[in-house]
Amino acid sequence: MTEATTEQQIALGVERIARQTRAALGHLPRRMPMEGWRTFDWSAVNHGDWSRWLAAVGALPERPAGAINHLDRPAITATTDGPALPGLEADLRALIPWRKGPYELFGVLIDTEWRSDLKWDRLVDRIQPLAGRRVLDIGSGNGYHLWRMLGAGADFALGVDPTWVFVAQFHAVAHLLGETRAGIVPTTLERFPQRPRFDTVFSMGVLYHRRDPFTHLGELKACLRPGGELVLETLVVEGDATTILTPADRYAGMRNVWFLPSPAAVIGWLKRMGFVDPEVIDVTVTTAEEQHRTEWFGDRQSLVDFLDPDDPTRTREGLPAPQRAIITARCP
């Protein structure tokens, strides 16, 4: 690959991402204060690998005419009757590590660290139907669940996530799907404008990373229209409404886990923050089927590496092994 070619690919990556973002945000009413993101300068991102990821997005082959998508299957799928797309697998591998999926894009199966479809299956029939809704997904990662939201009938799904490689992965997938009904804003909830009001707001896998869970819940509420639904997923421990574990240091290898409440404690937090009808719809222990090592995750450490080899009900730090609850609640 020559230097000039790389420069052209970076420029094409910027163009593709900017075009997709403008088109996606165009689905929102003008009064939603998203102007800054419509004109975001994608070439000026301050991250050492960003231009490499831009080049990967810019190098992707065009989506073949007549291709078909399936957004309601475990693997987000794009398919065509035509020949394989040259170079596609190498371009997608340039975006490793892939945490959330799976995807099957024109014959390339991306076996991600997480089987994100399992979480989706646990919640989709227990939440307010997404048909016709405008949805916000805080901590969307590479957007796997955004595509499933569209597959479940949502009108539009917006992700918010500050991790640049996941943002690049989202745009690679969006390009191959040829979809503009989903978008991603590259920031944290704390920096996201608070006035946009969505019909359903998801926050999955984020609450335990926040030092102040009440501020997080308040910010989620500020993004919901009256009567809209919150779908909250977080790590939990067993116990009653008074049980909240604060790890002394790491939890399952993660430095940034601050609070592990019981499901009953989360219900109390939600009520305290003014949500109504909070309900625990699922509690599941994370298995190696759901979270596993894979080459698409760069063979990095995964769940089994963080559990006590002699007692898989405990983490290596001696704390209860990961289990996660999904809780729904309404904005009054």
Ligand SMILES: Nc1ncnc2c1ncn2[C@@H]1O[C@H](C[S@+](CC[C@H]([NH3+])C(=O)[O-])CC(=O)[O-])[C@@H](O)[C@H]1O
């Ligand atoms: N303050 C923040 N604001 C927004 N996003 C954040 C913040 N802090 C971290 N993130 C982002 O939240 C995501 C958490 S993963 C859940 C993905 C998906 N939801 C899933 O349920 O599979 C955790 C897990 O592995 O489950 C990451 O992509 C972070 O970049």
